[in-house]
Each structure stands twice: as C-alpha cells, then as structure tokens.
Amino acid sequence: MRKLMDLTKLDEKGTFVYFRTPDLCKRFMRAAESEGFTFGDGVLPTQRDTTDVFAIHEDKTIAYVGSIGHMAFQANARVRVDYDKYISGEEDYLFKS
Numbered sequence: 001m002r003k004l005m006d007l008t009k010l011d012e013k014g015t016f017v018y019f020r021t022p023d024l025c026k027r028f029m030r031a032a033e034s035e036g037f038t039f040g041d042g043v044l045p046t047q048r049d050t051t052d053v054f055a056i057h058e059d060k061t062i063a064y065v066g067s068i069g070h071m072a073f074q075a076n077a078r079v080r081v082d083y084d085k086y087i088s089g090e091e092d093y094l095f096k097s
Helices: 004-008 022-034 066-074 083-087
Strands: 015-018 053-056 061-064 080-082
Touching: 004 015, 004 022, 004 053, 015 066, 015 083, 022 053, 022 083, 053 066, 061 066, 080 083
Parallel strands: 015 080
Antiparallel strands: 015 053, 053 061
C-alpha cells in the first residue's frame, strides 16, 4: 500500500495533492490521520473540512492552499499528485492539467 509520507519527498516545499471529489478528500484525511499527519495547529485531518487541494510536508503537516496556492497549483509550481490515481496504484499518478 502506498504511503502519503512517500509523497512528501517529491517536493521540498510541499507536495500538492488533488481530490476530484469530497469523498476522495475524506479518504485522504483518514489515511493521513492514520499515518500521523496533522494540520500545523495540531488538529487532526478528520476534524477539518474537505477541499480540492492540500499541501503535505515532510514534517507530517497538512495545509489548505488558499487562493495563492490554487494559482500555484494551476501554474504547476510544485509537484501535483492526483490522489485517485495514487491510491489506485497507477504508475503515472501526477496531476495533468
């Protein structure tokens, strides 16, 4: 089974993880929590609202990306992972615009 921690090593500034649906985001949040990820303020992932993109970091923190982060996501400024493809085991799991 693929681990989220492996994704944090793809980009030292943080890896963007994309969710096509709220259900995929909820699945990510449960997986992140089971691996010990929290938000920067220590709140557990499952205690926060879903979104379409999170940034994850090597220190096991998750962050909402906001409007600037969404622009960076669209500009391909960081590594972008399609979570659905990643958990499905696809070899090419990077997000394509």
